[in-house]
Every structure is written in structure tokens, then in C-alpha cells.
Amino acid sequence: MSGKLKFVFVFFLTLAMAGAVPAFADEISDLKAQLAMMQNQIQMLQGKIEVLEKDRQTRIQSPQDAEDRLLAVEEKLDQGILGKITSEQLKVSGFVQPFYRWSENDSANDTFDVLRGFVTLNGTIAEDIDYALQVDAAASTDILRDAWVEYTKYKFAKIKFGQFPAPFSYEWNISSAGLDTVDRALVSSNLAYKRDLGLMAEGDVLDGAVYYGAGVFNGTARNTADNNDKKDFIGRMIVSPLKNDDGTANKDFHVAGAIQTGDQPRSGNTHGTRTRGSGAVFYRVQKLKLYGEYIYQEIEGADGFDSADSDGWYVIGTYEILPKIEAVFKYEQYDPNLDTSGDRQDITTLGVTYRVTSNVILQANYRIREEQYKLESSNNEFVTLATVKF
Ligand SMILES: [Ca+2]
Ligand SMILES: [Ca+2]
Numbered sequence: 001m002s003g004k005l006k007f008v009f010v011f012f013l014t015l016a017m018a019g020a021v022p023a024f025a026d027e028i029s030d031l032k033a034q035l036a037m038m039q040n041q042i043q044m045l046q047g048k049i050e051v052l053e054k055d056r057q058t059r060i061q062s063p064q065d066a067e068d069r070l071l072a073v074e075e076k077l078d079q080g081i082l083g084k085i086t087s088e089q090l091k092v093s094g095f096v097q098p099f100y101r102w103s104e105n106d107s108a109n110d111t112f113d114v115l116r117g118f119v120t121l122n123g124t125i126a127e128d129i130d131y132a133l134q135v136d137a138a139a140s141t142d143i144l145r146d147a148w149v150e151y152t153k154y155k156f157a158k159i160k161f162g163q164f165p166a167p168f169s170y171e172w173n174i175s176s177a178g179l180d181t182v183d184r185a186l187v188s189s190n191l192a193y194k195r196d197l198g199l200m201a202e203g204d205v206l207d208g209a210v211y212y213g214a215g216v217f218n219g220t221a222r223n224t225a226d227n228n229d230k231k232d233f234i235g236r237m238i239v240s241p242l243k244n245d246d247g248t249a250n251k252d253f254h255v256a257g258a259i260q261t262g263d264q265p266r267s268g269n270t271h272g273t274r275t276r277g278s279g280a281v282f283y284r285v286q287k288l289k290l291y292g293e294y295i296y297q298e299i300e301g302a303d304g305f306d307s308a309d310s311d312g313w314y315v316i317g318t319y320e321i322l323p324k325i326e327a328v329f330k331y332e333q334y335d336p337n338l339d340t341s342g343d344r345q346d347i348t349t350l351g352v353t354y355r356v357t358s359n360v361i362l363q364a365n366y367r368i369r370e371e372q373y374k375l376e377s378s379n380n381e382f383v384t385l386a387t388v389k390f
Contacts, residue, residue, distance in 0.1 A: 094119040095177040095389040105379040114138040116176055128153040142223050156203040166196040167213030167236035168258045170280035170293040180318050181349050182365045182385045186334035187312025191297045195222035208249035211238040219262045232262030256280040270308050272300030287320035309338040326353040346370045361387040
């Protein structure tokens with residue numbers, strides 16, 4: 001390029017640049033404006049982020065909130081499933097006992113049947129107030145069993161009112177789902193009531209070494225209104241004299257005594273006071289369990305008649321021959337009239353108990369029955385019973 005041309009080029013370039021300077025200034029101010037706008041937007045976004053962050057923090061705490069809400073729901077459930085009733089206020093339990101009984105006696109049909117089908121509702125319905133309602137659904141009539149309320153504030157003197165096992169017989173105070181033989185002894189059935197209606201005090205004293213139960217009852221057995229104005233006094237005491245290493249009462253050895261007395265209406269040649277007495281001993285050592293009871297009953301005779309006296313007893317032994325399997329032996333006698341000879345009944349029971357689980361028990365009993373008035377027994381029985389507790 002010649003010197004002249006260079007000059008012309010520089011001249012025009014200078015002119016062009018001079019014209020461009022104002023244009024650059026405009027762009028810079030545009031950029032500044034945009035920058036300011038972006039700064040505003042960034043601040044706005046920062047604000048939004050702060051809000052989101054706070055929200056996130058809240059959400060991190062929400063599992064706790066959820067747990068609190070769950071606890072509140074559970075509390076409400078505790079306070080009242082079905083609206084008002086809690087699990088402590090209402091417990092459902094029971095057991096079923098299907099069985100098969102074969103009898104040597106041809107006039108007694110061999111049969112399948114259901115011995116018992118108990119359903120129990122019980123609980124602590126209010127502070128220091130327990131109750132129970134129990135029915136035997138396998139009974140065709142007379143299905144009510146327990147129906148009582150108990151004030152339990154003082155453990156040494158709980159007050160029970162209603163229908164419940166009378167504090168008398170040893171065997172009747174064992175649950176029907178926990179018996180060692182399928183059938184209770186004749187003496188228990190004939191000289192004691194399983195349940196009666198009344199009011200009693202009961203409790204454990206001396207660190208559990210002594211249990212007592214005593215009260216007044218109709219004297220007419222379950223589901224039966226009294227047949228006179230007089231009430232029977234029934235009282236029972238169980239003494240466990242031995243102690244465990246921790247100082248608690250050792251129930252593996254105990255003795256029990258009971259009495260029942262009360263005036264009865266005239267029945268046949270008897271009229272007046274009926275008195276019953278019971279004595280029992282229980283002993284368990286390792287795999288062996290032994291217990292027995294004697295019961296006596298006297299009913300005053302009507303004018304000009306002797307009193308009617310009856311008695312009976314039984315002994316039961318069980319031995320765990322294999323894990324879960326027990327051999328069972330029971331011998332019993334019952335004499336309905338001590339003044340009459342030849343009317344006594346003896347039964348020898350040989351049995352096996354298989355405790356499949358604590359809630360499933362299978363029992364097989366062979367009962368050898370002997371009556372003094374029969375020359376040869378022809379009414380032996382074989383009974384199998386399944387007990388399923390729930
Ligand atoms: Ca009475
Ligand atoms: Ca007799």
C-alpha cells in the first residue's frame with residue numbers, strides 16, 4: 001500500500017471509530033441495565049431458595065410429625081376401639097373340648113360330643129374394677145358360667161359379687177381346661193357346687209403363703225335363685241408353707257381346707273343345716289405331681305329322722321414319662337349314704353395326657369367303675385378329649 005493510500009485508510013478508520021464510540025456507550029448502558037435486572041432476578045431466586053429451604057427443613061421434621069400423629073391415633077384406639085372399649089377393658093378367651101366316649105354298658109350309646117365350649121369376656125373396666133362374663137356354648141340350657149364384678153383395690157381383700165366358683169372344692173377350683181382327668185371325681189359332682197351366687201372377700205396374704213376366700217352364697221348352685229332366706233357361709237383357705245429362693249411362696253406344696261354351712265329347706269327326710277367340709281393336699285416334685293381331697297357332708301334330718309351323711313375322696317398322680325407326655329392315675333370313692341351299706345362307688349382312672357402345646361392338650365382316660373351293689377362291673381368307659389384354648 002502506498003503512503004497515500006495508508007493515510008486515506010487511517011483517516012476513514014478514525015472516522016468510523018469516532019462514529020462507533022457513542023454506539024459502544026449505549027450497549028454498555030444496556031448491559032448494565034440487564035445486569036441490574038439479572039441481579040434482581042438472582043435476589044428473587046435467592047428469596048425463593050430460602051423459602052424452599054425452610055420448606056425442606058419443615059419436611060425433614062415431618063416424619064416426627066407423622067409419628068406423633070400415629071401415636072395420637074394409637075392412643076385414641078387404646079382409649080376406645082368400638083368407640084369406648086380398650087383392650088385392657090375387654091379380653092376374649094375360651095376353649096373348646098370335643099370328645100369321644102365309649103362305654104362298656106350297651107345301654108349307654110358310644111358317641112362323639114362336645115364336652116364344653118367356653119367363651120369368656122373379662123377385663124379391668126375401670127380403676128380397681130374387674131369383671132367376667134362367661135358362657136358354655138356347648139351347654140343346651142343353663143349356659144351362663146361366670147358373671148361377676150370384683151373390687152380389686154386391696155389385694156388382701158378383694159370383694160367379688162355375682163356368680164363364680166364357690167371357695168370350697170379343690171377340683172372345682174381347677175379350670176375345666178386344666179384338669180388332669182377328663183371327668184371330675186364323683187364326690188366333687190355330688191358334694192360340692194362348681195359355682196354359686198353370692199358375695200365374698202378373697203385375697204393373698206403373708207407374701208402369697210396364704211390365700212383365703214370367704215363369703216355368703218345362695219347355697220343353690222349356679223343360675224339358681226335361692227330357695228329360702230338363709231344364706232350359706234362358704235370359706236376356703238390354701239396354705240403354702242414353703243418358700244422359693246427369692247422369698248415368694250412355693251406353691252409346689254400346699255394344703256387346702258374349706259367349709260360350707262347353711263340352713264336348707266326340707267327335702268325328703270332332711271331339714272335343717274347342711275354342713276360340708278373339705279381337706280386337700282397338693283405336692284409336686286420334678287416330674288411327679290400328687291394331690292387328693294376328702295369331702296364330707298351332713299344334712300340334719302327332719303323331726304324324727306337321722307341326719308344324712310355322705311363322703312368321698314380321690315387321689316390323683318401324674319408323671320411326665322416323656323417330654324409333653326404324662327401318665328395319669330386317679331382313684332376315687334364316693335359313698336352317698338354312710339348309714340347304708342353297699343352303695344359306694346369306686347372308680348379307677350388310667351390315663352395319658354399329651355400336651356402338644358400349652359394351648360392344645362389331648363387326653364385319653366380308661367375308667368374302671370365298680371359299684372358295691374354290682375357283682376361285676378359292666379360300665380367301664382374309654383374317653384378321649386381334645387382341649388384347644390384360645
Ligand atoms: Ca339358701
Ligand atoms: Ca354307704
